Amino acid sequence: MTARPLLIRKADAILTMDDARRELRGADILIEDGKVQALGQGLTAPGAEVVLAEGCLVTPGLVNTHHHLYQSLTRAVPGAQDALLFGWLQRLYPIWARFGPEHMHVSTLTGLAELALSGCTLTSDHLYLYPNGARLDDTIAAAQDIGLRFHATRGAMSIGESDGGLPPDGLVEGEAAILEDCIRVVDAFHDPREGAMLRVGLAPCSPFSVSRDLMREAALLARDKGVMLHTHLAENEEDIAYSLETFGCRPGQYAEDLGWTGDDVWHAHCVKLDAREIDLFARSGTGVAHCPCSNCRLGSGIAPVRVMRDAGVKVGLGVDGSASNDTANMALEARQAMLLQRVAKGADAMGAREALEIATRGGADVLGRPECGRLAPGTQADIAIWDMRGVEAAGSWDPAALLLAGPSKVRDLFVQGRRIVADGRLVTIDLPRVLERQRVLAEGLAN
Numbered sequence: 366m367t368a369r370p371l372l373i374r375k376a377d378a379i380l381t382m383d384d385a386r387r388e389l390r391g392a393d394i395l396i397e398d399g400k401v402q403a404l405g406q407g408l409t410a411p412g413a414e415v416v417l418a419e420g421c422l423v424t425p426g427l428v429n430t431h432h433h434l435y436q437s438l439t440r441a442v443p444g445a446q447d448a449l450l451f452g453w454l455q456r457l458y459p460i461w462a463r464f465g466p467e468h469m470h471v472s473t474l475t476g477l478a479e480l481a482l483s484g485c486t487l488t489s490d491h492l493y494l495y496p497n498g499a500r501l502d503d504t505i506a507a508a509q510d511i512g513l514r515f516h517a518t519r520g521a522m523s524i525g526e527s528d529g530g531l532p533p534d535g536l537v538e539g540e541a542a543i544l545e546d547c548i549r550v551v552d553a554f555h556d557p558r559e560g561a562m563l564r565v566g567l568a569p570c571s572p573f574s575v576s577r578d579l580m581r582e583a584a585l586l587a588r589d590k591g592v593m594l595h596t597h598l599a600e601n602e603e604d605i606a607y608s609l610e611t612f613g614c615r616p617g618q619y620a621e622d623l624g625w626t627g628d629d630v631w632h633a634h635c636v637k638l639d640a641r642e643i644d645l646f647a648r649s650g651t652g653v654a655h656c657p658c659s660n661c662r663l664g665s666g667i668a669p670v671r672v673m674r675d676a677g678v679k680v681g682l683g684v685d686g687s688a689s690n691d692t693a694n695m696a697l698e699a700r701q702a703m704l705l706q707r708v709a710k711g712a713d714a715m716g717a718r719e720a721l722e723i724a725t726r727g728g729a730d731v732l733g734r735p736e737c738g739r740l741a742p743g744t745q746a747d748i749a750i751w752d753m754r755g756v757e758a759a760g761s762w763d764p765a766a767l768l769l770a771g772p773s774k775v776r777d778l779f780v781q782g783r784r785i786v787a788d789g790r791l792v793t794i795d796l797p798r799v800l801e802r803q804r805v806l807a808e809g810l811a812n
């Protein structure tokens with residue numbers, strides 16, 4: 366929380382993403398106690414810290430609804446560069462099986478740093494493997510170090526190869542132990558209060574790596590504890606084929622039968638949802654984490670985001686893990702979301718403002734955080750300041766330039782009114798030291 370009030374002054378433009386989608390010119394934002402107090406021209410606040418935003422565009426901090434932060438240690442792995450989802454996973458599982466607590470902590474710090482520099486203030490993470498004593502706690506500590514708002518999800522895999530699943534047997538956990546650890550991390554870390562910096566969700570990994578029983582039990586536990594549910598769904602054709610062959614139904618039916626629809630549930634990818642499944646998601650308030658770069662990289666396809674949005678499905682944006690993106694830049698991800706819908710449906714299928722809306726309030730709504738992802742009196746002061754005077758945006762006429770042109774990195778970033786990035790540099794951690802450790806750990810995995 367900010368001790369002193371903070372006044373962001375004279376922004377060229379503020380895209381508030383409030384309920385009226387107001388856009389303010391030459392305007393200020395006053396922040397007190399971690400929340401937006403006022404927006405408008407000529408605000409004053411005696412004793413406030415002043416941040417000048419002339420030449421800048423100000424937006425709500427971007428919200429990332431799907432990531433596997435640990436994967437930042439396995440970018441561009443040979444043999445996994447040109448594969449479809451299942452082959453890609455089979456190449457990487459044995460490498461991930463060698464991770465331990467430090468790998469989780471350092472890779473998460475690295476991934477969060479990358480997100481912060483690209484304007485992200487709130488991210489979820491899906492950690493679904495726990496080799497060699499690794500724990501969800503390792504990633505939570507990293508988020509607390511860096512100061513980003515964090516939704517950690519306790520993922521899991523329980524069906525190994527010998528039981529018809531995709532992962533190697535050595536990488537799966539027993540279901541009783543999974544549920545026990547879910548209870549532990551929710552009780553230890555989940556903060557249900559408005560404005561929380563840390564929440565926990567439950568996230569069995571995917572239909573081809575967990576049992577139906579675990580999905581059902583996780584849903585019951587999540588509702589008992591009042592936390593959200595997250596998994597991968599309908600990611601590509603292999604995923605659909607597995608569902609039809611193994612469960613005798615499409616992914617939407619599978620999710621509905623197991624209690625995995627509702628406004629406390631969000632599914633990653635959903636590239637292959639059909640019209641009935643989209644209607645189910647809209648009626649039930651089920652959210653979607655759209656991951657356009659990863660879907661391109663793995664050749665999964667183009668998610669029907671235009672159709673989903675028109676049907677009323679809640680859609681947020683996700684960079685996905687850095688083994689399948691392999692960058693984790695939220696601004697570029699929003700640009701990719703916009704461009705892909707145009708490839709699918711034509712040049713007017715999605716504008717820059719709509720893509721930015723998905724990347725801000727869209728994601729916040731998917732994560733059940735209506736106090737984030739928009740700037741209005743009373744919302745959380747999660748704010749990105751983009752310098753539009755650099756070469757990327759030079760000559761641009763409109764704030765839409767942020768996604769049509771650039772920049773893709775922030776000048777300043779505030780989370781709950783606390784500055785995380787100043788003049789393009791992270792101020793909460795020693796990034797060069799983290800990157801050096803990341804390099805050593807990656808080398809150790811590669812050799």
Ligand SMILES: Nc1nc2[nH]c(O)nc2c(=O)[nH]1
Nearest residue numbers: 433570571597659685686689
């Ligand atoms: N894009 C991804 N899809 C997945 N499915 C699954 O089971 N794991 C993953 C993953 O890490 N990335």
